[in-house]
Amino acid sequence: MSSSGDWTIVLIDDEADIREVMTLMLQDAGYHVFSAPDGLAGLGLCDRVSPQIVMTDIRMPGMDGIQVLQTLKLRHPEVEVIVATAYGEMELAIRALQLDASDFITKPISDTSLFLALDRARQRFTSRRQIQDYTRLLEHENARTAQELSDAIAFQKNLIESSIDGILGCRADSLIVIFNRSAMRLLGYDRNRILNHLYLKDIFSPDEFERFQTSLAADTYGGKSRLYLYETALRSYNGEFLPVQISATVLMDQGADAGLVCFIRDLRELRQLEQKMSDQVQILHQDKMISLGRLAASVVHEINNPLAGVLNYMGLMRRILDKGTLSAERLNKFREFLELVESETRRCSRIVSGLLTFSRKSSASLEPIQIEELVNRCMLLSRHKLDLHHISVEVFAASSLPMVQGDIGQLQQCLINLIFNAMDAMPDGGKLEIRADAVSSGHAVRVLVKDTGTGIAPGDLPHIFEPFYTTKKEGYGVGLGLSTVYGIIEKHGGAVQVESAVGKGTTFILQLPVFPPVSGVKAP
Ligand SMILES: Nc1ncnc2c1ncn2[C@@H]1O[C@H](COP(=O)(O)OP(=O)(O)OP(=O)(O)O)[C@@H](O)[C@H]1O
Ligand SMILES: [Mg+2]
CATH class of the missing domain: 3.40.50.2300 (Response regulator)
Known part of the structure; x- marks a missing residue:
């Protein structure tokens, strides 16, 4: 104007x-x-x-x-x-x-x-x-800045609160002033009990706190004044120490220590998983030792017989030699005995090498496997024991079955476990049938182990694959056989099924994906 x-x-x-x-x-x-x-x-x-x-x-x-x-x-x-x-x-x-x-x-x-x-x-x-x-302009600007500031603070709060990792912040005197939802969930404190009440040392054991501080000051884990994926334990509200992984940074303000921020990750699940894996390895090993013991007994007989035969033929051959000059007839006999010695020795060697494969290193090694050979090896190791228990055996393998891929020692362990279980289920003799064929889609090979034994009671059926579940008398079963079978077959990308009728018998069916895989069809 x-x-x-x-x-x-x-x-x-x-x-x-x-x-x-x-x-x-x-x-x-x-x-x-x-x-x-x-x-x-x-x-x-x-x-x-x-x-x-x-x-x-x-x-x-x-x-x-x-x-x-x-x-x-x-x-x-x-x-x-x-x-x-x-x-x-x-x-x-x-x-x-x-x-x-x-x-x-x-x-x-x-x-x-x-x-x-x-x-x-x-x-x-x-x-x-x-x-x-x-003034109006200033007020407006002021209000806008205040709103922006409060939006930014709210966003940061939300960010901290929503983090999956626990976030803990403390001042330079180590009084805890930030403790997000995940941290509360992990350690069980509620906000009022920890914020502005507890110091960092209160959620550590004295020893661990000292180690934490020394590591933070050192240059080793992620640099000076920083810790990266540092493993320790924190005290929860109820006094329990929980395994955690911490990444921490000392906060600096104009060159002075202004506090500390820690990102905390729960390690309990990881620890449980590690424990489970080491348990499984342990179980696999134990089961192998037990089966090996039982196999050894069987194998001793299996080797004893041919060895006795070999000794016998050697005696006969020595007598032939003692007689001086060899007539044509004696020479033929001599040859015949020598061939028998050779075949019996080869049989022993096959059995021993079967045992060797079985007891080989426990880590899986993958190789193409012929199912028929797998079945034959198992039969060789257990035939004698089956005979002793008056169990007749029928093995049927479809011709030109596709190969599977796996660890022959481990698959042998599976089949032996199933054969031993079948044997245990037929104390008065019976019939064991082993049948190998391909599923109709052609993507997997099946091995059936069928017995005419006691069958499995419906109440036991849901539990038989659990480690240490056994219905056998003490000293007769540990309950590791089927859990081992399950673990091994699963690792091979296969599946285990069971059908059983009390008083009639049981059939276990192993399914393994063929190798090389058939494209376009789902594995079992
Ligand atoms: N073929 C079968 N017939 C009847 N019951 C069976 C058969 N196979 C397994 N079972 C039942 O499943 C249980 C678990 O078998 P598993 O092989 O895991 O352990 P186990 O044979 O008792 O002991 P282990 O094999 O460790 O010596 C057995 O105790 C038995 O009750
Ligand atoms: Mg068993």
Whole structure:
């Protein structure tokens, strides 16, 4: 607002000629002018035309100028008010200034003092408006910054709270001041019991805390003042120490230690998994030792017989030699005995090498395997024992079966376990059938081990693959056989099924994916 034409003045004076003269003067100077003969009318006019400047006489009948000023400042605080006083009314003029009048002029009003007062009023009005605009802008900016700040803080809080890892923050004196939801869940503290109450050392054992601090200060795990994937234990609310992995960083502020932030990961599941794996390895080993013991007994007989035969034939051959010169007939006999010695020795060697494969290193080694050969090896090792138990055996392997891939020692262990179980289930003899064929889709080979034994009671059936589940008398079974079978077959990408009828018999079915795999069909 610069030219006078933008300015509106309301003039309040009870004297009509003063109103007239002033109106003309101000209009000449370019102002919009409205006038009123008394205070009340003047106020009403102000409400309607919203002037920037009001000029009011002080002494008026009814509402006087001071009252007009007070009311105006209440209703329209931005309006500049100039009061007109008679000569010698200095006290009233001062009172008006105290009530925030912008100026006073004395009657009779001279042009100079009028326009001087108007200029000042305009200046005051303009600067007040600028200050107001500026303040409003500042307030707006302030509010926006405050909102942005509170949004950012809320986001960071959310970030910390939602982290899957536990997050713990502490001040330089190690008082814990941040402890997120995952940390609470892991260690079982509620926020009020830990935040601003506990120090970092309170959630460690003394020894571990010392080790933690030394490692943090050292350059080894992730650098100085940092720890990366550091394994330790933290004390939970109920006093239990939980295995955790911590990554920590010392916070610095202008070169000074400002605290510490730790990311905490629960290691319990990992530890359980490690334990489970080591248990499984242990079980596999134990089962092998047990089976080996039983096999050895069987193998001793198996080797004893051919060895006795060999000795026998050697004796006969020595006698032939003792007789001096060899007739053609004796030479033939000699050859025959030699061939028998050779075949019996080869048989022994096959049995021993079967045992060797069986007892070989426990880590799986993959090789292509012919199912028929696998079955034959197992039969060689257990045939004698089956004979002793009056169990007849029928082996049927479909011709040209596809190969499977696996560890022959481990698969042998599976089949031997199933054969021994079948044998145990037929104490008074029976029939064992071993059948190898391919499934109709051609993607897997099946090996069935079927007995005519006691069968498995429905109550036992859901448990037979659990380690150490046995129904056998003490000293007769440990309960590791089937869990081992299950573990091995699963590792080979195969599956184990069982069908059983009490009093009739049981069939175990092993399924192994063929090698090389048949594309487009699902493995078992
Ligand atoms: N062919 C079967 N006929 C009847 N029951 C069987 C047969 N195979 C397994 N079972 C049942 O399953 C149980 C678990 O067998 P598993 O081979 O795991 O252990 P086990 O034979 O008792 O002991 P281990 O094999 O360790 O010497 C057996 O105790 C038995 O009750
Ligand atoms: Mg068994």
